[in-house]
Amino acid sequence: MATVHRSTRARTVTALAAAGALTLLAGCSGSDDSVTGGGKKDGKVVITMGMYGVMGFEETGLLEQYEKENPDVDIKAEIAGDEQTYYTALQTRLAAGKGLKDIQGIEIGRAKEIVDTQAGRFADFSDVAGTDHFLPWKQSQITTEDGKVLGLGTDIGPMAVCYRKDYFEQAGLPTDRDEVAKLWEGDWKKYVEVGRTFEKDFKGGDVAYMDAASGLFNAMVYGYPEQYYNADGELIYDKNPAVKEAWNLAADAAEAGLTAKLRQFQPGWDPGLANGTFATAVCPAWMLGHIGEKAGEANKGKWDVAKAPKGANWGGSFLGVVEQSPVKEEAKKLVAWLTAPEQQAHIFREQGSVPSSQKALESPEVKKVTSEYFDNAPIGEIFGAAAQEIPDKQVLGRKDGTIKDIFSQGLTLIEQQGTARDEAWQTTAERIEKAVG
Amino acid sequence: MATSTTSARLGEGRGGPPAKRGGDGTGRRRGALLHRLDVKGAPYAFVAPFFVVFAAFSFYPLVYTSWISLHRVELATLDVMEWVAFDNYVELWNDSRFWNALGNTITIGVISTVPQLLMALGLAHLLNYRMRGSLFFRVASLVPYATSVGAAALVFTMLFERDFGMINWALGAVGLDPVDWEADKWPAQIAISTIVIWRWTGYNALLYLAAMQAIPADRYEAAAIDGASRWKQFTHVTVPGIRSTIVFTIVLSTIGATQLFGEPLIFGQGPNGVAGGADNQYQTLGLLLYEEGWKNYQMGRSATVAWAMFLLLVLVFVVQRLIRRLRVTRTS
Numbered sequence: 001m002a003t004v005h006r007s008t009r010a011r012t013v014t015a016l017a018a019a020g021a022l023t024l025l026a027g028c029s030g031s032d033d034s035v036t037g038g039g040k041k042d043g044k045v046v047i048t049m050g051m052y053g054v055m056g057f058e059e060t061g062l063l064e065q066y067e068k069e070n071p072d073v074d075i076k077a078e079i080a081g082d083e084q085t086y087y088t089a090l091q092t093r094l095a096a097g098k099g100l101k102d103i104q105g106i107e108i109g110r111a112k113e114i115v116d117t118q119a120g121r122f123a124d125f126s127d128v129a130g131t132d133h134f135l136p137w138k139q140s141q142i143t144t145e146d147g148k149v150l151g152l153g154t155d156i157g158p159m160a161v162c163y164r165k166d167y168f169e170q171a172g173l174p175t176d177r178d179e180v181a182k183l184w185e186g187d188w189k190k191y192v193e194v195g196r197t198f199e200k201d202f203k204g205g206d207v208a209y210m211d212a213a214s215g216l217f218n219a220m221v222y223g224y225p226e227q228y229y230n231a232d233g234e235l236i237y238d239k240n241p242a243v244k245e246a247w248n249l250a251a252d253a254a255e256a257g258l259t260a261k262l263r264q265f266q267p268g269w270d271p272g273l274a275n276g277t278f279a280t281a282v283c284p285a286w287m288l289g290h291i292g293e294k295a296g297e298a299n300k301g302k303w304d305v306a307k308a309p310k311g312a313n314w315g316g317s318f319l320g321v322v323e324q325s326p327v328k329e330e331a332k333k334l335v336a337w338l339t340a341p342e343q344q345a346h347i348f349r350e351q352g353s354v355p356s357s358q359k360a361l362e363s364p365e366v367k368k369v370t371s372e373y374f375d376n377a378p379i380g381e382i383f384g385a386a387a388q389e390i391p392d393k394q395v396l397g398r399k400d401g402t403i404k405d406i407f408s409q410g411l412t413l414i415e416q417q418g419t420a421r422d423e424a425w426q427t428t429a430e431r432i433e434k435a436v437g
Numbered sequence: 438m439a440t441s442t443t444s445a446r447l448g449e450g451r452g453g454p455p456a457k458r459g460g461d462g463t464g465r466r467r468g469a470l471l472h473r474l475d476v477k478g479a480p481y482a483f484v485a486p487f488f489v490v491f492a493a494f495s496f497y498p499l500v501y502t503s504w505i506s507l508h509r510v511e512l513a514t515l516d517v518m519e520w521v522a523f524d525n526y527v528e529l530w531n532d533s534r535f536w537n538a539l540g541n542t543i544t545i546g547v548i549s550t551v552p553q554l555l556m557a558l559g560l561a562h563l564l565n566y567r568m569r570g571s572l573f574f575r576v577a578s579l580v581p582y583a584t585s586v587g588a589a590a591l592v593f594t595m596l597f598e599r600d601f602g603m604i605n606w607a608l609g610a611v612g613l614d615p616v617d618w619e620a621d622k623w624p625a626q627i628a629i630s631t632i633v634i635w636r637w638t639g640y641n642a643l644l645y646l647a648a649m650q651a652i653p654a655d656r657y658e659a660a661a662i663d664g665a666s667r668w669k670q671f672t673h674v675t676v677p678g679i680r681s682t683i684v685f686t687i688v689l690s691t692i693g694a695t696q697l698f699g700e701p702l703i704f705g706q707g708p709n710g711v712a713g714g715a716d717n718q719y720q721t722l723g724l725l726l727y728e729e730g731w732k733n734y735q736m737g738r739s740a741t742v743a744w745a746m747f748l749l750l751v752l753v754f755v756v757q758r759l760i761r762r763l764r765v766t767r768t769s
Contacts (some may be wrong), residue, residue: 084707266709
């Protein structure tokens with residue numbers, strides 16, 4: 001009996017040892033992988049890129065152009081559709097130190113978190129020559145306290161209001177973009193007032209004045225230098241009068257039934273655009289492409305763009321290079337080229353993403369850009385002017401992106417569930433506490 | 438038990454009492470050793486892969502998750518862990534979102550599982566009849582199960598869409614008011630349950646069908662001779678005949694319902710999907726886990742939810758066993 005026991009144990013030990021060896025083997029082969037996917041192969045420099053949404057580098061042919069001008073460079077871009085998914089994956093990979101690309105896109109809502117927690121993992125751009133052409137506030141958002149620049153800016157999101165000319169006419173409102181802009185000049189309250197008139201006078205069926213209360217809320221909040229956090233990184237959303245003011249006005253619009261009760265970029269919004277269930281949408285520059293695509297040929301020329309009551313910045317991105325990239329210098333060169341004034345101007349012309357480069361913004365070729373879809377609106381002029389109205393200081397916070405989503409949901413409570421605004425605010429505050437606490 | 442049989446067999450393998458072994462050559466001994474290895478070692482070798490995989494992919498994560506759940510740790514900085522003991526559990530117990538998610542998990546579980554199993558039973562009963570093209574119907578009933586959760590949920594989301602969805606269009610066609618399927622609590626839960634029912638009914642029906650075909654035909658004949666109607670036959674012969682299969686499907690469905698995740702996530706889409714609606718009106722425990730981990734990036738709290746779900750399932754089965762034992766003792 002004793003021998004049986006011993007041999008069983010011996011075998012168990014052997015089996016475990018084998019399993020251990022197997023695990024070790026697996027571990028070794030894993031750590032042999034190139035960490036970023038890029039490197040030098042057959043005399044060619046391979047640079048990998050991780051991006052999301054429609055950043056425009058691939059779509060407008062810039063990557064191809066760079067490869068043509070630099071025959072020894074091979075760029076491999078991977079584009080995730082949804083930024084939330086992309087960022088979650090990026091965080092996991094940063095934590096694991098595996099699976100990263102040489103170049104990684106960084107959305108503005110995540111910039112502060114990257115600056116605060118991942119500064120050591122991104123390469124410094126402060127020594128790259130010829131990168132002093134950016135808007136100062138844009139550059140400062142990705143710079144650490146000790147002056148390390150973790151990326152270069154791509155686009156920014158100056159604001160306008162997109163509106164349906166035909167619906168405005170049916171409501172007896174002016175249709176010319178300058179006159180429309182005058183209706184709400186200087187104050188978002190006036191924009192909501194116009195909505196009340198629209199709702200009263202419109203005779204053409206079931207059309208709401210605006211798509212979603214959250215759009216208005218974002219546009220207002222982003223017009224202030226400080227939003228959810230102050231410059232010291234403290235959470236101030238509950239004390240910030242700007243947030244409260246935006247909340248109340250958005251709630252006014254929701255309670256007055258001026259919205260189509262939609263959620264932007266979610267199901268229902270796209271068919272809403274295609275079928276024209278709302279007359280206006282507060283639109284950052286990058287939203288124009290989406291509206292044009294989803295509203296479709298049938299609505300071409302019916303949409304127009306008017307100046308927003310106040311300047312604000314909603315969205316925008318950066319490109320950073322991972323510190324451990326084997327082709328760091330080449331990748332930095334590529335990023336500097338992609339974000340250079342000429343390339344930013346090119347993307348704006350092709351796709352409407354407004355340059356974060358001061359130099360590009362001032363160039364005549366950006367100023368003269370018009371949008372055929374939006375009845376030849378001079379978007380170069382409109383968004384160029386709007387970009388100058390953005391407050392010169394833009395304080396970001398660590399969980400800006402998450403808090404923005406929670407506020408949108410809070411407004412949805414008022415819009416769709418008919419929750420009282422104080423109760424909805426309470427719920428929102430509790431959720432923010434949970435999300436950031 | 439196992440050792441006694443193996444040692445008994447081992448005795449046979451040695452080819453006699455140990456006293457005789459002295460005179461035999463080493464070759465014989467090595468042969469005996471190999472044989473012993475074969476008999477004694479092989480079973481372990483055969484089951485080892487499972488246990489190695491289990492240890493690496495189930496047991497280790499389970500233990501590690503419990504370790505994480507005792508810490509405060511964020512996804513971006515997984516190397517910085519702050520020991521908080523059972524704070525996460527206390528917090529979860531006091532968190533209204535947890536109880537809300539638990540309630541939703543139960544209600545969605547009930548309104549998806551009960552109709553699903555009843556329909557599967559009926560479907561299996563129909564498939565059990567002799568009919569033309571029965572193979573076609575059997576394959577057809579399995580098609581929804583083969584569809585991916587993502588595809589199914591996406592299609593249903595479009596069907597249930599508020600302004601331009603087909604279901605509201607059909608309601609309008611018969612003069613009913615449109616329903617805001619996503620925003621209202623019960624419509625949302627019913628819509629999600631519909632996806633679950635659609636996907637799993639056929640699968641369960643095939644399980645029942647397999648069990649039904651094992652019921653001897655003479656029982657039906659006997660019942661028919663006794664004058665039992667089709668319905669009587671179903672309730673008195675079929676259902677008792679497949680009782681163990683029914684219990685099995687209930688267990689499976691309970692586990693599935695507790696882990697419900699993909700359907701509500703895709704049904705809500707975007708931030709609302711993660712939160713289970715603006716009012717958390719269809720947030721399940723699975724979604725809460727995901728929200729804590731992949732939206733709030735709080736891995737410690739996420740792990741706590743995972744463990745709470747696990748403990749909950751254990752609790753359910755303990756209670757179920759207790760009830761069964763009580764019943765058994767009462768009947769005996």
